[in-house]
Amino acid sequence: MIGNTLSALLAPLNKEQLMLLTTMATPYVQEGKWPLWGYIQDQLGRDGLNATEILHTLPKVGSQGAIGPWYGAAWHTRPHMADDARPALTVAAAVHLQELDLLIAQPFLKVLHIMIKLRLDAPSSTQEVTRPEVTRADIEQALPSLGSVFMDRLSDILNYEPATVSGMSIEGEEWTRPVSRSVLEYKHVHDLESYVRRTTELVNRSVMTPSSGGVTVVAPQHSVAPAVYVEESLIEELEHRASSTRWHLGKLVQLLRELNSNHADKNPYACHALLRAILDHVPPLLVQPVAGKLTFDQVVSNYSWSRTDQAYMRKLKDFRVQGDDVLHRQIRTTADLINMNDVPPRAWLNVLLRACIDAL
Structure with a gap:
């Protein structure tokens, strides 16, 4: 054949x-x-x-x-x-x-x-x-x-x-x-x-x-693999850049693949935790530290975004509170209300990843 x-x-x-x-x-x-x-x-x-x-x-x-x-x-x-x-x-x-x-x-x-x-x-x-x-x-x-x-x-x-x-x-x-x-x-x-x-x-x-x-x-x-939540072409591009950048991209790629997998399997808590981890992981690619610290807040404020893209980043910044809720809220007698409808639109994260790749 x-x-x-x-x-x-x-x-x-x-x-x-x-x-x-x-x-x-x-x-x-x-x-x-x-x-x-x-x-x-x-x-x-x-x-x-x-x-x-x-x-x-x-x-x-x-x-x-x-x-x-x-x-x-x-x-x-x-x-x-x-x-x-x-x-x-x-x-x-x-x-x-x-x-x-x-x-x-x-x-x-x-x-x-x-x-x-x-x-x-x-x-x-x-x-x-x-x-x-x-x-x-x-x-x-x-x-x-x-x-x-x-x-x-x-x-x-x-x-x-x-x-x-x-x-x-x-x-x-x-x-x-x-x-x-x-x-x-x-x-x-x-x-x-x-x-x-x-x-x-x-x-x-x-x-x-x-x-x-x-x-x-x-x-x-x-x-x-087909794109699920994160655009597959962006993940592939990160993998291609791995050998030509000083940054170690292995963890970021793995976080993204796990996010896609958990999104496909409809695991809202895992999606929240992984997205929260990604937001904490990428700031060094986009901004310089202030007073020795690097945060996603600095990414939102200090990186040169277009007006629309910065609006997306502000929404991701607001999502961090929701991510903290998933990670840190202790068990209680009433049911938790988080579900897949609470996962942010994929466009917000894809814009962030596009900026990270362009900055490599």
């Missing part, structure tokens, strides 16, 4: 599209970092080309809109990026650029199979959830021939592939990340073309697709 899956990502690119990929890839090959979007626009602009327009002509699979899981040769955060954004190329770009096939794709496939083996060999319990993890040291021990140059880039590469993107903890040059069951979907994939075909199949399966009878159905999710 893998070999029969068609993918737009394997189709030849036009001259302008190849110029865009090459402009992104050349500095990465030489320096190990993706170039700034401003640089890319300047380089293509010298040839009379619009980098933004070309970027959005690149083929992608999955969701063709602004929301939902998708995959293409280039990863980027939103339709109109700031000059200091760093769009990246994925393993799929190696189909069109031989230098990336040798530098990224072939080593990545070897790492993927180490992760598959680790997942298959992980112990399983009837009573406890097991969460296999892989570290940089694990990969270096299993594949010593990869070398330090590739290993320094690996955490970034894993961030842009549907099978391997996940929360990650970083300490110096060392990192640890969960190995999800989604890697098992690639058990029989051993070359670049098969990898792209398989990823196409899985990403397309994870979005809404028309059935043969003309009825729209939601296919089972494999590599990307």
